[in-house]
Amino acid sequence: MSYTIKFLSLQKAELEYEVAVRGGVAADSVNELRRQIVKLSLALPSEDILESHLEPFDDLKAVRESLIKSHNNIISLKTKLDKNLFTRTETLLHHIYHRLNRIDYSSADVAEAYKSCRSHFNSQYKDLTSFKMQSSQVPQVADSSPDPIKELVNVSVSCERKLFSEIxxxxxxxxxxxxxxxxxxxxxxxxxxxxxxxxxxxxxxxxxxxxxxxxxxxxxxxxxxxxxxxxxxxxxSENDYDYRLLAEIRARTQGELENITIYIAIMRGMFSRLGKPLPEEDQLEILLHNIRPCYASTLASSANITDIDSLQNICRNYENIQSRLKRFREPPKVSADTVAPEFAYTKQATTSNSNNNYKNYKQLSHNFNTNYSKNYSNNYNNHYNKYKTTSNPAQQENHNLHVNEMAPANDDNNKKNVYCPRCRSQTHSLGSCQKPRFLICFKCGRKGVKFPDCPNCNAGLAKN
CATH class of the missing domain: 1.10.1200 (Non-ribosomal Peptide Synthetase Peptidyl Carrier Protein; Chain A)
Known part of the structure; x- marks a missing residue:
């Protein structure tokens, strides 16, 4: 005899068992449980499931609860015969039948409880069969409740249509x-x-x-x-598909804004397309050549990398550290709103006072030498050029009286050559001059006067 289960007539507790025994995860709502069991029952009919996923005592406890439901239904049927109630009760008893067949009652403790449940099942099923002839003679009463068989057919048809549209x-x-x-x-x-x-x-x-x-x-x-x-x-497939794909794999380097996780996932997808699988050692070698050079220092300090997962973890750690470095900010300064100013960071001097003094002295010395050399050279050249190009005949004649005595120094590389303004010579400096001291204008070479009093070099002063 066939014990067919019309799953859409079962209640929530029985539906949860039917889904779980087929390896599914039971949903919360009854409608979702019905959708699950419609799919699972097509692949796994009740006759093909020989073992229960529950412990025997837990299974027998649930069976007793289902037997109480079926017993109440039979009492109602004795009072008033209803075809829909008869169908639901028959489905529930078929559910109990298959469930009892999956319980292991080999132990003595389980056997007694199992025999009691089996006895109640046989008694109720016998009562139900006595109503079968009577239910066939009772005229069908219009009922607004949905027909479980029609629901099952409708669900199957809708599933087929949905599957057809997706395929x-x-x-x-x-x-x-x-x-x-x-x-x-x-x-x-x-x-x-x-x-x-x-x-x-x-x-x-x-x-x-x-x-x-x-x-x-x-x-x-x-x-x-x-x-x-x-x-x-x-x-x-093209004959040289693997050859061309392997060339594309070797040329596929990591993009500038492509993180290591996405890049390795894409490369693994390309590896999976090859007809002949590439050994992981070769895949790792290609990845090490094609990832961005920024990982080089991190990989060089790591141990020997033997698999792709290790490579991915190391590179991902590097990316995380770089992300932290970009977000790093210097400690905030103390403000009027600071709650604990004693804990705020205070910038310390990086050099000692002696070093600072030495640096200041060195800078002042450099500025003095630069300004002195620049001013002296510029003053001398300016005065010499001014005198050379002057349009005053008296001043030009006065200059000719002394120019023969002391020729002007060569201005080429004046800063680098040794020069004595007293002798007007480049053979020695003023400090090593052996001539006795006498008054002389160091600018134009006129004897008997100093530069401030020289009428040649200070024409405006002579007029005054």
Whole structure:
């Protein structure tokens, strides 16, 4: 005898068990539980599940609660026969039947409780069968409650329509990368738990253009989707696909704004497209060559890197540290709103007073020498050029009286050459001059006068 369960007639407690025993995670609402069991029951019928996921005592406790529900339903049926209530009670007893068959009652403690539950089940099922003939003679009363069988059919039809619309997005014309298409189909199957037979049944909707002509030709030779995949790779893959893809892999370096996690994920995706898997050692070598040079110092200080995960962790730590460095800020200064100013950072002097004094002295000395040399050279040149180009005949004649006695010094590289303004000679300096001291204008060489009193060099002073 077949004990068929109409799952949409079960209550929440029984639905949670039916979902859990098939490996699913029970949802909170009844509607969601019904959607779950509709999908799971297609792949795993009740007859194929031979063991329970619960402990025997926990299972028997739940069975007793279900038997109480069915007993109350039978009492109601004895009072007034109702076809919908009869159907729900029959479904509940079928649920109890399959549940009892999965309980292990080999131990003595469990056996006694199991026999009691089995006895109550047999008694209730016998009472239910006595109503079967009577329920067939009772006219059907219009009931506003939904029919569980119709609900199951409607849910199945809606699921099929939804599946058809989603599979319709998987189109392949034969002009794009076949391996990308195969990967997309496999991910679709895995994410929606769809049997491969369903995908094969929708093959005429998936393939278009040249790919559809191809499938019509080979459909009699294939029985599973895996066989279709083998022929797809054979007929639509380019002969040098792996060679060209490997060249693209070696040329694919890390972008400037691309973090290491995304880059390695993309590279692993490219590795997975290869027909012949690349050893992880070769993958690691390519990644070490193609990541950005900024990781070099961090990798050089690390131990020997043997796998891609270690490489990713090291580079990710480097990125985290760099992110912290960019966000680092100097400690704030003390303000009027500072609550604890004694804990605020105070900038310390980096050099001692003696070093500061030495630096100040050195700077002053450099400025003095520069200004003195600049002013002296400029004054001498300015006065000499002024006298040389003057338009005053008397001043020009007065200059000619003394120019023969002392020739002007050569101005080429004046700052570097040794020069004695008293002798007007470049053979020695003023400090090493052996001539006796006498009055002389150091600018124009006129004897008997100093530079402040020299009428040649100070024409305005002579007029006054």
């Amino acid at each position: 319709g997005k998987l189109k392949y014309s034969g002009k794009t990368c076949v391996r990308a298409f195969i990967q997309k189909v496999n991910e679709f199957i895995q994410s929606r738990s769809i049997p491969q037979e369903k995908i094969l049944a929708f093959a005429f909707e998936i393939f278009t253009d040249d790919a559809l002509h191809w499938y019509r030709c080979i459909k009699d030779r294939v029985e599973t989707w895996d066989e279709v995949v083998v022929l797809l790779k054979q007929d639509f």
